[in-house]
Amino acid sequence: MSTSTRGGSLAPGGVVGDGRYRLLAQFGIDERAGAHLWRARDGQLRRDVALTMLVGDPADAEAARLGRRTLERAAHAAKFNHAGVARVLDVLSLGNGISSSEGLLGIVVAEWTKGTDLIDLVAEKPVDPGTAARMVQALAEAVEQAHQSGLVLGLDHPQRLRLTPDGRLRLAFPGPLPDATLRDDVKALGAILYLLLTGRWALQGGPPALPAAPRSPAGRLVPPRSLEPRVPQELSALAVRTIEDGGQGGIRTSAAILRVLDQAAEAAERTQYISKEPPPVDPDGTVWTTKRPVKDAARRRKLALGVTVLVIAAVGILAWLGMMAISFFQNDSETSGPEVNLADPPASEQQQQPPPANSAPPPATGTGDPVAPAEITVYNPEGEGDSVADADKAIDGDPATVWSTDDYRQQFPTFKSGVGLVATFDQPIDLAKVEITADSPGTKVEIRSADSANPDLDTTNVLGSGELKDVKTEVSLRQPTSTEYVIVWITYLSGEEPEFTSEFGELTFLPAG
Template sequence: MDTRRSEQAGDAAGIRARGGSLAPGRVVGDGRYRLLAQFGVDERAAAHLWRARDGQLKRDVALTLLVGDPADPEAARQARRTLERAAHASKFGHGGVARVLDVLSLGSGVTSSEGLLGVVVAEWTKGSDLVDLVAQRPVAPAAAARMVQALAEAVDHAHQNGLVLGLDHPQRLRLTPGGALKLAFPGPLPEATLRDDVKALGAVLYLLLTGRWALPGGPPAIPAAPLTPQGHVVPPRSLVPAVPPELSSLAVRTIEDGGSGGIRTSSAILRVLGQVAEHEERTQLINAVGKDEAAADPDGTIWTTKKPVKDVARRRKLAFGVTVLVVATVVILAWGGLMLINLFQGDGKPTGPTINVAAPPGSSAPAKPGNQAPPPANQQPASPKVGDPVAPKSASLYNPEGSGDNPGRVKNTIDGDPGTIWKTDQYQQQLPALKPGVGIAVSFDNPVNLAQVKISADSPGTKVEIRSADSKNPQLDDTKVVGSGDLNGPDTTITLQQPTQSQYFIVWITQLGDNGGNGFESQIGELSFLPAA
């Protein structure tokens, strides 16, 4: 046993030594990615986790750098297996997993002189480290359940598609600004299984509740979970008494391999987490109400804060207010009685102007029996009145995270001829597997108050968004969605949520049409822009 530990310690030291040449400012991946900051090391896979800058696309990315000796056949084999699994994950899209953008291997983006066996490139996840979160204090049970629930949904979706995510290391996870956990550094271990993903969910829950990691290979910054004399993980409730017994049991039953009461699927975790989270939130609500009820009088009267004190001035104000209310009520009743008397004693002749409620505003046509308009209580808001189409000054390809897609033919979408088309490249994967979308940016001579966009296209299944922008070539995050629709016919008119004034608009494709099993692509024949009248 001591010999094995010494060998493992030596391997870990060797991994750190090989990765010691990685430092901020160094460039990897054929000079494309400049390292910015390191966020952890998964020593089990000799994987160094870095934030880097993509010099070509001018954006931050997450790099999983596989460090090793290219002359070591076993290390090279394991690295190839990790890269293969990461490449499969690039086809997977879920909010709980950072999108894999590229996979680099020896001879294909990585050279032996870099001391790397491969690189997994993923989109950068904004937020904070999971390690930093638990270093301050354990997370409240209800919040922990919700965090793991969102991550379990990603695991369940991946497992349905036969994919292993490999989230069994806390430094691979980040907490988004919205409070959700996300796998920020994809790259499963070569021998990782679906069961390992499930155990990782239990370990993450254990970490949030106790600040300790319950699986082998955790980072040195996080203490390991204690074990019982029988070698079992100590339940979280034994370390933090505030943890509900159901949540404590769930964490242990998910981590432990043996026993008939173990939890082995992500769908089972989701069911339990949903029940525990709802129960915990109800308990917190009851406790909050109970604190208010603690201020109740012995006779059963409940005060939300404290018993009121006698206040003569306040009583005088209250009496004055009641008096004013009574007088106002008497006046209203007297006025109503006079109206009834006039109604029965009058000559029945109508007074005042005649109003035709069915006529348009401003019309003085007399009312006709049976021609009154029905009450508009359930009417839907009418589409805005639109004027004649306004021709854009120019149209250009909007492709912020890619290239291609026939930029020279984009002008066909505003030439007045629906028969001349522009179409995207043909993709083997549906958006947003490789990039979030592709679109057409149009600009006008002057700002227009746009109400509708008419799209002529034979491209069923295509989904588009209409976005307004403040400049000709904005970042996608700087644009605003003002309308959306599906292209399911030869002509589709998209009415904006409300007329929007701008000089720049983008027709943004978020889902491509299915090209009959031969991939995915979309095409547009003509774009017409109709302003509000």
């Protein structure tokens, strides 16, 4: 018999719990445990309550064992007091408030939570990112306090939650699954954030009313920002890194989630405050009806790099012209007088001329001519990537055009292990050095080899590392390595709090000579 047909009284107007609780309305079913979630009326105390009813066959020994485990956990949770969790009022079991004829294994009775169903909340459109951060923040505080007490809350099903009139998420139907762990609570926080940002559920066992979160062909969760561009990078990465189990940089504690949510909520509040300011007025009385031109730090860096290249080129050209003029007058027989062999410079010195300023620099000692990749793409194993459309600018031969990371409010690896570019060559090269032209002092990079253009970070090999200090930085490998795929991986960003960003103007790959 299915869980939906066991217990003939599970319909509005029916009574359970030896006739004490009259059912009013059903608010969902957690099929994983046969838990039916109802609002009911306590006939003795004349108040509404939330019932988590475990539907099952009492004659099934395994089902009865799992039901008892859930009831035990709910009884322990009755000692927990937090605004983010409905207070457990009673726990009923067979022979203790439930008769065998009711088709139930147990009931968890909790105080009723007024407010809005979570599915109804996201039915029309996703929640504003700043609001979503604050909502999950309050729930994460409850999880953190419960985990410090050794309790698992079991909030990994959206129909167990409700939004209170004061805007707080609350676990309205307590009763964790028999095998639920602390990690499941943390993953649930990420899934709830994902749901609020996208309207999709990212864990197994969700209600049919909610569409499942999409995944890439490799099985990775598609970041919320790819579905909703208005979602900040921090929140998008937080949701994915909390839900996903594998890879580096996963978030596994509610305390870590709270740190990121605190900063995200503050940033959202600042953004909302700024958006409410009146149009800016210049001292000359000009009113900008759109927005006043702002000082773009990235644009200033690009302009400074371009000007530097032009100045170096101009100085080189002038030096070359000067040497040519000197050479011309020295070789003029009418003005230089008779040749005197003792005064002439060596023949090798006469033949040496400075190269044109726009010529490519000679390869580094021990290296061959630079090898250009067939393709370069953004490498970000935790999501879509930064400035995907600009990746080619890192190998276009023009240092003034750059590929840049997103602007981050937190330094790597607080919520993201890193980001970079992966270069693909037509055939393996014996790589010895990578020359990086960039105006991003303090950026730390690793040169990694890979077996494909989109590998897991754990499967790549670190060949060398370095820190960008000058406009041009050479990162030498520990030893030349034959590889077809080279990743230039950023592990530490340039900038200062609260704005971190790095860029590459040009990447030059030098094989062993």
